[in-house]
Amino acid sequence: MPELPEVETVRRGLNAHTCQQRICGGTVLLNRSLASPAHANDFIEGMQGQSIRTWHRRGKYLIAQLGEDDSCDRLGPTADGWLGVHLRMTGQLLWCHPEDPLEKHTRVRLFFEGDRELRFVDIRTFGRLWWVPPHTSPHTVMTGLLSLGPEPFSPEFSSDYLISTLANRRKPIKTALLDQTIVAGVGNIYADESLFLSGIPPTRLCSQLTPDEIDRLRQQVIDVLSQAIEAGGTTLRDFRDVTGINGNYGGMAWVYNRNGQPCRQCGTPIARIKLGGRSSHFCPSCQPDPKTP
Structure with a gap:
């Protein structure tokens, strides 16, 4: 943040x-x-x-x-x-x-x-x-x-780019989304939101994702960021715009910072785990974690 x-x-x-x-x-x-x-x-x-x-x-x-x-x-x-x-x-x-x-x-x-x-x-x-x-x-x-990856709204952030970038990475997809060399600007809040709307658990390994899942995730990253910009961002503690106004996206969040609250889609309590030292929020029902092949 x-x-x-x-x-x-x-x-x-x-x-x-x-x-x-x-x-x-x-x-x-x-x-x-x-x-x-x-x-x-x-x-x-x-x-x-x-x-x-x-x-x-x-x-x-x-x-x-x-x-x-x-x-x-x-x-x-x-x-x-x-x-x-x-x-x-x-x-x-x-x-x-x-x-x-x-x-x-x-x-x-x-x-x-x-x-x-x-x-x-x-x-x-x-x-x-x-x-x-x-x-x-x-x-x-x-x-x-110098080390930043493509902007989410740029043509360089294409499905082909993301599929090839993630194909052989044996790291959780949430960790990859936070890697600024892969995509610039995505952080903890909007990674959680994008994964929820994609139906992908944060612990899923990049190498296990299908091309269709990656393409769906890419589109959700773009859509979630666009919605958050229109809402003026998220204020949890310190963020204000240049005139001192708080952001409004926090009240719209699907999973982020909603640990224990009912999922807005299915009613299952939102879960929170630590992943790479960061909190990750997800719905166990809407984002099922299949067994590793």
């Missing part, structure tokens, strides 16, 4: 509020929130005077193109650089007035012309920010971008 729908919700909010806004300064309240550059002065001075052109999302990363150039569809070098953000577990970006009360866990403040500011708030302090200098590709500074 946040996962792709939450990050996409934040991206849309940032594009609605911060674009064409000029950064006139800032302050770093917790230096380890900066991934690059290491020094707060370099981070703030690198962006000072630049406007935000547009925000992109890649997996769970947010990347803002800086400057006045035409919008860039790919994350390549630009004349004015980039601002990168990874929210990790509890990060938030909030669009505020400077006189608004300062949240206890505010880590970075960026001041904009017009008496507004963008605050990076992070309780657990795992989130990170990057300034990518001019004429530099974000991938060379935000190196985590």
Whole structure:
């Protein structure tokens, strides 16, 4: 948390509020929130005077193109650089007035012309920010971008791709869905939801899935993420959009965080197990686990 729908919700909010806004300064309240550059002065001075052109999302990363150039569809070098953000577990970006009360866990403040500011708030302090200098590709500074698999909504996330990728993997399908090198942006919540709607238990080995099951799962991943984006993401504890509004998908969830509650389809109590150190929620009746051949 946040996962792709939450990050996409934040991206849309940032594009609605911060674009064409000029950064006139800032302050770093917790230096380890900066991934690059290491020094707060370099981070703030690198962006000072630049406007935000547009925000992109890649997996769970947010990347803002800086400057006045035409919008860039790919994350390549630009004349004015980039601002990168990874929210990790509890990060938030909030669009505020400077006189608004300062949240206890505010880590970075960026001041904009017009008496507004963008605050990076992070309780657990795992989130990170990057300034990518001019004429530099974000991938060379935000190196985590290099290992990401295809976006769920992209043509690259095809049935053929997923079938060939999963065919020989002897790991649980839930674990595979959380692997960002296989598909970018899917996390614990939406993996559970997609598996439920596909009728596949989280413990099923990838190599045991039929092509039809994989194709069905791929479509459910796309559909579940789309529905969650339309609902503004999921708020369980910390997630808020840039104006402080909670997401609404949690109340619609089929299985996630519903341990012991009746399945919305068959009434069987939802079960929860630990898988790879993460909680997995599923319906034992709707997602039967066949014996290993």
